[in-house]
Amino acid sequence: MRRLAAAFVLLWLVVTLTFVLVRLAPGDAAALLVPPTATPEDAARLRAELALDAPIAVQYAKWMGGLLRGDLGESFTQRRPVTRVLREALPVSLGLGVSSLVLTFVVGVAIGTLQATRRGTVVDPALTFATTAIYAAPSYWLALSLIAVFTYGATVWGLPPALRLPAFGIRDPAGVETGWSALVDVVRHAVLPVTVLAAVGAAGIARYARSTVADLAGAEWVRTARAKGLPSRAVYGRHVLANALPPLVVLLALSLPGVVAGSVFVESVFAWPGMGRAMVTAISARDYPVVMGATVLYAALVILANLAADLVLPLIDPRRDA
């Protein structure tokens, strides 16, 4: 209960900070929104219409009041409720985030475990170097490289059609809307973006998993398990991984918001209509309500993930009783 209250206080702080940051910025939204031929009176009228001329305290009260009723205001440029803009964009980003996180987890833990079990051989430093290099690569650059290979290269080199992957959008504009082929179409569009996000994420998880598994492999109960003659597979499966996984699961929950935020670049390169693209578009148009709404939603995701991690960790790891 205390944690829930703390989460709400934190959310209120975020909301207030966002409001202050946005209103501190120089530059006049109304001046950007009116056409170049508009007179100063037109701009003033628009400012009044969007309530940008009200005292800042009044604007804050309106924004907080709306928020409490689940109303984030109206988009300046799209002239429709911000909640509807975000409701369309969130599932896209969440889908992208969750599917790449699952892949991230499986691949990352596998690589990290492989490294930890091959310590002292050339495999370990080679994989450390490879994962650190991928971790150092900007996702938008990886995305461009994959497009070059699997969209254009695949056509030029005559690769099988299964490897010719679409690079833009979430579905084929000429394709059907429903049914199996529509699903296949979306999955094919998702392959490249999910791969990019999962590659960067898996590289990070592998770095973490390696040190966790390596630490646990030196524990006394692992030595006992070996000493009583358990095969290596059972030692790792039952004694090492079983202990390494809870913190990794929590880490994964905590990194969901980061992945959703990181998809800004992937969405921008692959033209996916998600939160990231909504945010970037709104920023360049000075669409304050959308920018603020998106920021608050991202923060709510973080706070929710933290809360979930706090509540779930004692359940999956009895040693950490809250």
Next chain:
Amino acid sequence: MNRLARFSAVLLGVLVAAVVLVPALAATDPLAIGDVLATRLVPPASSDALGRFHLLGTDRFGRDLFVRMMLAGRISLAVGVAGSVLAGAVGTVVGASAAWRGGVVDRLAMGVSDALLSIPRLILLLLCAALWQPGAATVLVVLGATGWMGVARLVRGEVLGVRAQPYVSAAEALGARSSRVLWRHVVPNALGPAIVATTLGVGNAILLESGLSFLGLGIQPPAPSWGNMIAGGRDLIVTAPWVAIAPGVALIVTVLACTLLGDSLRDRLAGERPRDLAERV
């Protein structure tokens, strides 16, 4: 220092020398646009129609990519290092003051830091970068403004530990002013983790700068940055892939070297600890 870290240090040294010297000594101006038709999109390691050799080829305006990349490296490295140091400095001041003053100051500082940590750094960065005029100075300030929270918590914890040391009481007993005790005796002994975090932050700061520039919210053309050079090669990825690939490789090598160096520094100063999982661009 292990072999990888030593190699990284040498690599970064060479890179710094190159970004300082190459644009200064180069025969071609990396910003000037000359005879575009004769010089544009020359492939790597070949000469243009005017007979000038280009190590990494040219971009769509016929500008030499290698010289441009080195000039971009100046900006990217400087902004990355300065941004991370600025974040570290702000974090140290906030964390130390919060721990030393305690009470309302502490609660306020930690509240603001918690709130800022609840917004993914990338989103916070986008928000700030977009609200102010884009450019190197904005990116720098924004990197500082969005990166101090982690350091502040580290320093706060360290200061709380150090203030219990007998030499702090000794300094106070000798009648030193409170601020002098803090900055002369406590903070210098609480800086270890902050230095590690700042070093590790350099690679991340370089990546974030490049990301902002890629989206058009960071360094503005014609000034080159690795991020906006990749953006410039985005639609040429099929016809002239080298335009986007070369700055990407420079970015990866630089960030990789910074990370390996930071990792080794942390292992030396703090022992092997689970690695952090920073947000990636």
